[in-house]
Amino acid sequence: MEGEKRYISAEELKEHNKSGDLWISIQGKVYDVSEWAKEHPGGEIPLLNLAGQDVTDAFLAYHPGTAWQYLDKLFTGYHLKDFEVSEVSKDYRRLVSEFAKAGMFEKKGHVALFSLTAVALLFLVVLYGVLRCDSVWAHLGSAILLGLLWMQSAYVGHDSGHYQVMTSRGYNKLAQILSGNCLTGISIAWWKWTHNAHHIACNSLDHDPDLQHIPVFAVSSHFFTSLTSSFYGRTLNFDPLARFLVSYQHWTYYPVMIVARVNLFVQTFLLLFSNRSVPDRGFNIMGILVFWTWFPLLVSCLPNWPERIMFVLASFAVTSIQHVQFTLNHFSANVYVGLPTGNDWFEKQTSGTIDISCPSMMDWFFGGLQFQLEHHLFPRLPRCHLRKVSPLVRELCKKHKLPYRSLSFWEANKSTIRTLRTAALQARDLTNPAPKNLLWEAFNTHG
Structure with a gap:
């Protein structure tokens, strides 16, 4: 019954965040993956990076439905107290569910x-x-x-x-x-x-x-x-x-x-x-x-x-x-x-990625990775579907006021060079607390 459940707080879960003592939560249920982390097909590092927190969105992104059956033996008996799901996560999980029901993760085309x-x-x-x-x-x-x-x-x-x-x-x-x-x-x-x-x-x-x-x-x-x-x-x-x-x-x-x-x-x-x-x-x-x-x-x-x-x-x-x-x-x-952090996983993906816009006839050249945000949100989705789901992702980002950046190949190059140039000019500033040497001073003296 509901009253018989055992709970731990998010702060208590955070204490189990290192190798050998590694707990995670998925949909509010707490799992001890300390030993299993060494057998994890994706390696131990992804688990360590998200240790001690709810990782539902990341779990859904990277695992097929068959993976759920392996969780029961790792269940600690605890549930996460005051477990809440953000509105953006609800919408994201709805999309994952719709794609799964449509068989899109299995339909790979040729x-x-x-x-x-x-x-x-x-x-x-x-x-x-x-x-x-x-x-x-x-x-x-x-x-x-x-x-x-x-x-x-x-x-x-x-x-x-x-x-x-x-x-x-x-x-x-x-x-x-x-x-x-x-x-x-x-x-x-x-x-x-x-x-x-x-x-x-x-x-x-x-x-x-x-x-x-x-x-x-x-x-x-x-x-x-x-x-x-x-x-x-x-x-x-x-x-x-x-x-x-x-x-x-x-x-x-x-x-x-x-x-x-x-x-x-x-x-x-x-x-x-x-x-x-x-x-x-x-x-x-x-x-x-x-x-x-x-x-x-x-x-x-x-x-x-x-x-x-x-x-x-x-x-x-x-x-x-x-x-x-x-x-x-x-x-x-x-x-x-x-x-x-697991509770803003969707936001982190939108913040850290940039799409490259191109006509569909060039999809083969970019290997699907021009839809970088779509790929990061749905990494198991075969590339033949990424262009189809792009409008849905754009709509979701607009709804939650999250960035959706899609630049032409030329614009993306200019943006990257601007970023590198900004950091380069900052590095040239001799007031930065980095050691000097004669080679550095000579190059800057002579421009």
Whole structure:
């Protein structure tokens, strides 16, 4: 009966907010996920970021209906006292329910089939261009196509990481390893590790790894205080080198994006060969070895070193469009410091994301991620539905006076550069409490 329920307050729930003592609430029922957090498919970090609070909206966003059956064994017997649901959360949950009843989370269209077919055809054309053609223009064209291949393959990896694009979990995992590790050289395990944290703590300067690019980039002057990254577990030192690089980041932004893949390769190796617990470490390493076998061999088949360098840089340059896109979605959006909170989860997603407007015929090029807010609100929703639900999201944001920003690709670039330039000019201000050195003073003395 109702009177027999046991209750705890929100303040008492907050006390269980660390590894080994990790409680959460879902729809007012309190669960102890301390031990299960280590087995959580999304990793422990998302749970730690939302520990000690109600996480209903986030749970609905990332879990299918079948996940509810696993909660009973984690129930503590407690209910959350004075549990209330905000009006925006009620509307959000209504949309999730409507999408589920319409079967939209299961109806994936043929996006994965078309994408994988396109990737396979592009790979064959690239091989033919390099191995069978002698023209430098054919080699350059092959490099461009390889860059497009990497972009489309990354979208397949992204989709398969958020929802099952294949007929079974086993095939879905195979699609992840092939499209991520084998074809792009970027581990799906690394992607999941960072991407899940990014979604939960969207645009938190100290909890979202997708904003933590010191010493090269800083989107906010908050980084000038040497924030501590809870994700990486280290201080992001704003030293003289960081100040110098950040001071010119609006000029170095695009050149850095061209070689950004190098950093992703490095991050992949650092994770796979670290002492962290990495799911399917062996499969991930095997996939990476496949990439580092075929890609160097392909490049070595080019006739001379100038063409080899051209081939690598051209393919990286094409893929940089995707790296730019990822940053356009968040760099110039609102940021904050601290942990995300479950009771304003919807608001945090709207605040930290920017959509890229484009005609429907370009949806394949952006991989659905031009609807960044829609994707953040409904990460399990296949990309073929994102354009359909966009008007509903826009209407919901308008109703609750929340931002819905949709910029053209050109406008989003300008907005991002403005954000980087603002932080760069602030970094140049010598009154900021950062150490000086002779190199820094020399550059500023001579303009």
